[in-house]
Amino acid sequence: MIVSSGGEHLAQRGLVQKQAQALAHSAPVIFQIREKMLDASSLWALCHEIAPVIDAAGSILAVNERFDIALAAGAKGVHLPESSCPADTVRKATKGLIVGQSVHSETSALKASSAGLDYLLFGPVFHTPSKEPFGPPQGLERLREICAKVRIPVFAVGGITPDKALACIECGAWGVAALTPFLDAGSMPETISRYLSFMPS
Amino acid sequence: MTLPRRLLCVITDERSDPVELARMALEGGAGIVQLRRKTASGRQLFEWAVRIQELCRERQAMFIVNDRVDIALAMQADGVHLGQQDMPAPAARALLGPGAIIGVSVSCTAEAVSAAKDGANYIGVGHIFPTYSKDKPSPPLGTAAIKPIRNAAQLPVIAIGGIELKNAAEVIRAGASGIAVISAVSESDDPADASRELVRRIRQA
Numbered sequence: 001m002i003v004s005s006g007g008e009h010l011a012q013r014g015l016v017q018k019q020a021q022a023l024a025h026s027a028p029v030i031f032q033i034r035e036k037m038l039d040a041s042s043l044w045a046l047c048h049e050i051a052p053v054i055d056a057a058g059s060i061l062a063v064n065e066r067f068d069i070a071l072a073a074g075a076k077g078v079h080l081p082e083s084s085c086p087a088d089t090v091r092k093a094t095k096g097l098i099v100g101q102s103v104h105s106e107t108s109a110l111k112a113s114s115a116g117l118d119y120l121l122f123g124p125v126f127h128t129p130s131k132e133p134f135g136p137p138q139g140l141e142r143l144r145e146i147c148a149k150v151r152i153p154v155f156a157v158g159g160i161t162p163d164k165a166l167a168c169i170e171c172g173a174w175g176v177a178a179l180t181p182f183l184d185a186g187s188m189p190e191t192i193s194r195y196l197s198f199m200p201s
Numbered sequence: 202m203t204l205p206r207r208l209l210c211v212i213t214d215e216r217s218d219p220v221e222l223a224r225m226a227l228e229g230g231a232g233i234v235q236l237r238r239k240t241a242s243g244r245q246l247f248e249w250a251v252r253i254q255e256l257c258r259e260r261q262a263m264f265i266v267n268d269r270v271d272i273a274l275a276m277q278a279d280g281v282h283l284g285q286q287d288m289p290a291p292a293a294r295a296l297l298g299p300g301a302i303i304g305v306s307v308s309c310t311a312e313a314v315s316a317a318k319d320g321a322n323y324i325g326v327g328h329i330f331p332t333y334s335k336d337k338p339s340p341p342l343g344t345a346a347i348k349p350i351r352n353a354a355q356l357p358v359i360a361i362g363g364i365e366l367k368n369a370a371e372v373i374r375a376g377a378s379g380i381a382v383i384s385a386v387s388e389s390d391d392p393a394d395a396s397r398e399l400v401r402r403i404r405q406a
Contacts, residue, residue: 039286040268065243068270072292083242089275 001195002030002062002121002155002177003188006130018185020050023057026189027196030100030119032079032177034064047073060098067094079121082108087115102157104134106146113150121177122146124158125168130179134158140171147172162191165198175199204302204323204357207403208232208379209396212267214387215240223253226386227260229396232379233359235282237267250276263302270296280304282325285312290319304359308342313354325381326350328362329372333384344368344375351376369399370406379403 003023005016016033023031031054035043047063051074054061062077063070067090070078077098080090087101100119103109112120127137137158147154153174160168160176168176176195182188210233211226213219223234234257236250250264250272257264257279265280266273268287273280280302281293290305297303305316306325316324330341341362351358357378364372365385372380380403389395 040270040288041286044288044292066269066271068274068288068293068296071296072270072288081243083244085243085247085272085275089247090271093271093274 001027001175001192001199002032002157003182003192004032004034004157004177004179006034006179006183015183015185016046017050019182019188020053020057020061022185022188023054023059026057026059026192028058028060029192030060030062030077030079030098030177032062032064033075034079034179036064040066040069044069044073047075051075062098062100067097067099070094070097077118080112080117087112087117091116100155102134103146104138106149109146109150109154113152117152119153119155119174120146120150121155121157122173123156123177125156126159126164128159128180140167143168143173144171162194162198165195166200169199204359204378205232206378207373207400207406208359209400209403210235210265210359210379210381211386211392211396212237212381212383214383217387219249220252220256222387222392223256225391225393226396227256227262229386229393229398230400231262231386231396233263233265233381235265235267235381236272237282243269243272246272247276250278254278265302265304273297273301280322282306290316290321294320306361307350307354308339310350310353313350313356317354317356321354321356323357323359323378324350324354325361326358326377327360327381329360330363330368332363344371347372348376366395366398366402369402373403373406 051061060077061075062079063075067078080101098118101112102121124137155175155177156168156173157177165176181191209231211231212235254264263279265282266278267282270293282304284306302322304323305321307313359379359381360372360377361381364380386392386395
């Protein structure tokens with residue numbers, strides 16, 4: 001399960017910190033920090049603050065794109081957008097980090113996979129307002145094709161409610177990712193376990 | 202890492218093709234090219250950076266990436282330039298190693314002293330004159346601020362902000378090692394010639 005932060009949507013102060021603390025009471029996840037409004041200094045400070053909390057919870061903090069900040073702040077992972085620095089150069093510069101990438105096409109999926117990345121995020125599978133900039137929904141069949149073509153774990157993203165998680169797993173997805181259902185940090189552990197209950201372990 | 206004296210640093214703007222701008226700036230004798238484009242994707246920045254670094258090597262000039270230490274790490278740039286809102290310089294140093302050039306923007310003595318303590322190789326001091334390149338809430342520092350800031354940090358100063366042909370020599374005489382410009386080169390009809398003229402002025406200062 002990947003949980004994506006996205007404070008730019010609601011500008012809730014302290015949401016990321018609350019989400020990080022809530023992970024202490026939840027099954028381990030990849031927590032992708034995706035705060036595009038923050039400058040590098042604030043993002044570094046935020047990651048530095050939450051990395052030990054997320055570590056202690058057994059989860060993995062993945063910083064969006066800025067692997068320099070991930071390395072400097074003690075995060076365990078980095079999540080690359082599709083239009084990032086070439087994946088192989090990131091792989092080389094980030095020994096020991098878990099590196100994933102968002103992909104929206106088979107070409108990008110194959111490239112990321114052959115660069116030795118650890119996982120892919122493919123979508124949007126279903127319709128969701130937060131993924132509209134990434135084009136129309138690609139659907140479960142496209143997800144199935146991508147999962148069949150690459151050898152690394154693929155997480156499905158885009159409009160995936162807990163009840164839709166099983167269909168994604170049946171298409172070959174390793175797991176699923178979501179943002180909107182976690183905007184309420186208080187119910188986050190419960191929401192995560194609802195997702196997991198729909199997925200075979 | 203010591204910085205040559207009387208240096209012209211050309212910073213890319215938000216509009217021009219940065220590689221073409223760098224090529225012309227280097228042709229005109231720029232000693233540093235700094236890639237700065239806040240709106241570009243990581244992939245785009247990486248591709249530009251690789252090509253500009255090559256051009257800089259051919260001319261024995263230095264290539265610096267603004268803010269994005271990740272890009273500098275991925276393509277092994279000569280260095281980075283960090284603003285007060287960017288990654289802290291010690292963190293950047295730990296990632297880039299002792300050989301990298303790290304510049305830090307400062308606008309007062311206290312920031313300059315911190316930059317020196319943080320292991321910066323030079324400080325970007327500004328803005329010296331009124332400028333329209335960036336939104337500046339504070340008043341310009343003026344050339345008289347250069348010496349006290351330089352003396353406090355004991356680091357080379359690259360002055361920035363509203364520097365153009367008519368005031369470049371004055372900035373050097375006031376104690377700066379070099380000048381950094383955006384629009385004075387990028388908005389000129391002939392960026393190579395504009396760079397050449399700036400270099401001539403600062404060498405004669």
